[in-house]
Amino acid sequence: MTNPLITRRRWLLSTCCAGLGIAIGKAAETIGSDIIDTEPYPSNANEALVRLKNGNQRFVDDKPRHAHENPSWRSLLIESQKPFATVVGCSDSRVPPELIFDVGFGDLFTIRLAGNIIAEDVIGSLQYAVAHLHTPLVVIMGHEGCGAVAATVEEILHKTKERKHIESLIKSIKPGLQKLDLKLEHDTLMRSAVEANVRWSMRELLALPEAKLAVKEKRVTLIGAIYELNTGRVRFLDL
Numbered sequence: 001m002t003n004p005l006i007t008r009r010r011w012l013l014s015t016c017c018a019g020l021g022i023a024i025g026k027a028a029e030t031i032g033s034d035i036i037d038t039e040p041y042p043s044n045a046n047e048a049l050v051r052l053k054n055g056n057q058r059f060v061d062d063k064p065r066h067a068h069e070n071p072s073w074r075s076l077l078i079e080s081q082k083p084f085a086t087v088v089g090c091s092d093s094r095v096p097p098e099l100i101f102d103v104g105f106g107d108l109f110t111i112r113l114a115g116n117i118i119a120e121d122v123i124g125s126l127q128y129a130v131a132h133l134h135t136p137l138v139v140i141m142g143h144e145g146c147g148a149v150a151a152t153v154e155e156i157l158h159k160t161k162e163r164k165h166i167e168s169l170i171k172s173i174k175p176g177l178q179k180l181d182l183k184l185e186h187d188t189l190m191r192s193a194v195e196a197n198v199r200w201s202m203r204e205l206l207a208l209p210e211a212k213l214a215v216k217e218k219r220v221t222l223i224g225a226i227y228e229l230n231t232g233r234v235r236f237l238d239l
């Protein structure tokens with residue numbers, strides 16, 4: 001039997017928001033008891049950041065609500081998507097953004113590459129997220145214990161060499177680590193390197209004229225973040 005609530009949602013999409021996916025979350029607050037959302041759907045960067053912080057707090061507290069996962073919710077997303085944030089993260093299996101921020105299907109546009117580097121294809125995906133999906137917030141998220149960053153530090157310290165394609169990752173990361181104090185104790189050095197790499201990715205992104213303009217015009221907010229493996233907490237970086 002057709003769910004009348006879902007049918008109404010599809011009507012909303014087809015009549016007023018077709019192709020844009022506008023207000024998926026707001027409609028979902030009132031449509032269908034199985035997909036009730038207790039938080040308002042973010043409409044700007046500040047609200048998006050609050051949503052991420054609240055979700056990460058639930059994750060840290062081991063009280064995830066796993067919203068936006070069930071078939072009813074997913075059916076709302078068939079025709080369009082309206083993610084409220086873009087996350088550029090590492091491919092590391094221990095750092096899945098949707099779980100870390102306790103969000104579900106359609107909530108985040110995620111781009112993951114080892115070392116959360118700003119490679120050419122990453123830029124293309126980011127451009128799509130901002131220009132077509134209009135995500136108001138872009139998060140560059142590094143993490144403690146990042147293998148790509150560690151390999152880069154190792155190469156700087158000991159002049160080691162990795163395989164050809166891993167070297168291309170290191171080549172992207174290395175410029176951002178040039179000011180590291182190599183005399184730091186190893187764990188401190190690694191933490192500094194991870195943060196320096198996030199800030200380097202942010203600078204690389206802001207060096208692109210289109211990105212710089214989007215930030216300047218406040219069409220998008222760019223923020224850095226570090227995921228702590230031991231606590232599960234995401235530490236957002238001051239600009």
Ligand SMILES: [Zn+2]
Nearest residue numbers: 090092146147
């Ligand atoms: Zn990593």
